[in-house]
Amino acid sequence: MSIGIGIIGMGVISHYYVAGFARVGQCKLVAVCDLNRAKLAAHDAGPVATYLDYRDLLADPRVVGVVINLPNNLHFKAGMEALAAGKHVCCEKPLTLSLEEAQILAASAEELGLCLLTSFHRRYNLHLIAAREARLFDPAARDIRAVHAHYDERIEDHAGADTWYLNPASCGGGCIADNGPNVFDSLSAVLGRLRLVDVSARYDETGLDVGAQVELLTGGGIPVTAHLSWDYAHGERKDIVLEDSQGRLTEVDFLQDSEGFKTSLYHEYEGVLAHFAHAIQAGGEYGADGVDAARLVAQCYAMLAAKRAPAANKLVLGGRLVKLLRHSSHARGMTLIEARSRCVRAGELHELVSTDQAGLGSGDRVDRVGFIGFMEATGAGVIDVGDTFHIGDQAIGVVLGFDECHFPNHYNILISTDRLLTASDIPPATPGAAVRFEETV
Ligand SMILES: NC(=O)c1ccc[n+]([C@@H]2O[C@H](COP(=O)([O-])OP(=O)(O)OC[C@H]3O[C@@H](n4cnc5c(N)ncnc54)[C@H](O)[C@@H]3O)[C@@H](O)[C@H]2O)c1
Numbered sequence: 001m002s003i004g005i006g007i008i009g010m011g012v013i014s015h016y017y018v019a020g021f022a023r024v025g026q027c028k029l030v031a032v033c034d035l036n037r038a039k040l041a042a043h044d045a046g047p048v049a050t051y052l053d054y055r056d057l058l059a060d061p062r063v064v065g066v067v068i069n070l071p072n073n074l075h076f077k078a079g080m081e082a083l084a085a086g087k088h089v090c091c092e093k094p095l096t097l098s099l100e101e102a103q104i105l106a107a108s109a110e111e112l113g114l115c116l117l118t119s120f121h122r123r124y125n126l127h128l129i130a131a132r133e134a135r136l137f138d139p140a141a142r143d144i145r146a147v148h149a150h151y152d153e154r155i156e157d158h159a160g161a162d163t164w165y166l167n168p169a170s171c172g173g174g175c176i177a178d179n180g181p182n183v184f185d186s187l188s189a190v191l192g193r194l195r196l197v198d199v200s201a202r203y204d205e206t207g208l209d210v211g212a213q214v215e216l217l218t219g220g221g222i223p224v225t226a227h228l229s230w231d232y233a234h235g236e237r238k239d240i241v242l243e244d245s246q247g248r249l250t251e252v253d254f255l256q257d258s259e260g261f262k263t264s265l266y267h268e269y270e271g272v273l274a275h276f277a278h279a280i281q282a283g284g285e286y287g288a289d290g291v292d293a294a295r296l297v298a299q300c301y302a303m304l305a306a307k308r309a310p311a312a313n314k315l316v317l318g319g320r321l322v323k324l325l326r327h328s329s330h331a332r333g334m335t336l337i338e339a340r341s342r343c344v345r346a347g348e349l350h351e352l353v354s355t356d357q358a359g360l361g362s363g364d365r366v367d368r369v370g371f372i373g374f375m376e377a378t379g380a381g382v383i384d385v386g387d388t389f390h391i392g393d394q395a396i397g398v399v400l401g402f403d404e405c406h407f408p409n410h411y412n413i414l415i416s417t418d419r420l421l422t423a424s425d426i427p428p429a430t431p432g433a434a435v436r437f438e439e440t441v
Helices: 013-021 037-044 054-060 070-085 099-112 128-134 175-191 264-282 289-309
Strands: 003-009 025-033 049-051 065-068 088-091 115-116 146-152 192-204 207-219 223-229 237-242 251-253 318-323 341-344 349-355 368-375 380-385 387-390 394-403 412-416 434-438
Touching: 003 013, 003 054, 003 115, 003 175, 013 025, 013 264, 013 434, 025 054, 037 049, 049 054, 049 264, 054 070, 065 070, 070 088, 070 099, 070 341, 088 264, 099 115, 099 289, 115 264, 128 175, 128 251, 146 175, 175 192, 175 207, 175 223, 175 237, 175 289, 192 289, 207 289, 318 380, 341 434
Parallel strands: 003 025, 003 065, 025 049, 065 088, 088 115, 146 223, 349 412
Antiparallel strands: 146 237, 192 207, 207 223, 237 251, 318 368, 318 434, 341 380, 349 368, 387 394, 387 434, 394 412
């Protein structure tokens, strides 16, 4: 019997899943969801159920498993809700924005006995499979001195109509968050677990990593370099190159024989769907690959943050959460003060508030707010409008401004986010968790 699958998020990538169902008999598309009605139009007249709210899709008993094909910052919430509804989950990469979220999602899947896999489509690339079958990556069969992988593209070619990719709060970062998981997973699939040795990055004028070189090591000590770019001027390059001790190179080109942009994705997503159907039936897959990729992404950003700190114009202002808040308001009536920076002394307490209201300036009223909690500054420093605010490893958003309705007791520090966030939406937000405000370079 064919397993009923629903897709949540009918943007660019949904196309490859929909095409894949036509060729994969083990599962069939029974429902689709997008909050944009126009994206559902192709299914208006057919047998596939259409939903504007994914909670309704999750309540559909014909849906046994879901493909989560939403912007990256929604993967965790939708994944948790899908598991809670008893659905198996195949989530687009990256599994989540932070390692903590990935671990929570994987633990929930295991606890509930539901399949969780990340849609690492390159695993099913026929050239990668052929190279693996020929034992090209096996150091016992081949002379391998080094491995080089390339994941080069121009992000504007890949992004849908939406620009969420270019917002680190919804994408999770730049090319390391976006392409890192795919390249780390492809390499791990053929070389085993990788250890991060070093990373360097190039940034655009907004501080986004648009290029990176990641140095890794296999368990057997073979050096692996992953080159990532989001501003590649020559189309696309996606490959793994093996170098032997004579310096001879063998390339496994993911895009070989694929005429036209993204055409290799058709057969790769068939592989994803066939694997998902198999994993639902066989059981025992609880997101380990997605968690491992999230580990390497988190380690890259932590290493880069540590490297960048001394070169920046100001010290990172660190602190810890002393109280969590979990409520929100749509009529709070805060006011952004004129000052664009505030000096903070060690030991001071301030309140952290998210808002999804955009385009505000000094004197503007802020009504839509999510309360995250209170922090204690563990050192003195300066918080500026535009600083990036982190809880643990997770970038939450950018400082929008300050409200002083409770001053001199404390400031409300307003953080600009895509949607209202309270402590309940931020897994690393626990009492005592580290927070930091960092200059956005
Ligand atoms: N574009 C690529 O080349 C590529 C490749 C591999 C993986 N991915 C991953 O696939 C995922 C989707 O990427 P995309 O390029 O298709 O994005 P997209 O922006 O084209 O599509 C996202 C869709 O989600 C919908 N949506 C947003 N919030 C929703 C909600 N709450 N409920 C229902 N629908 C909602 C949007 O209306 C949109 O149609 C991302 O995680 C991305 O990282 C993209």
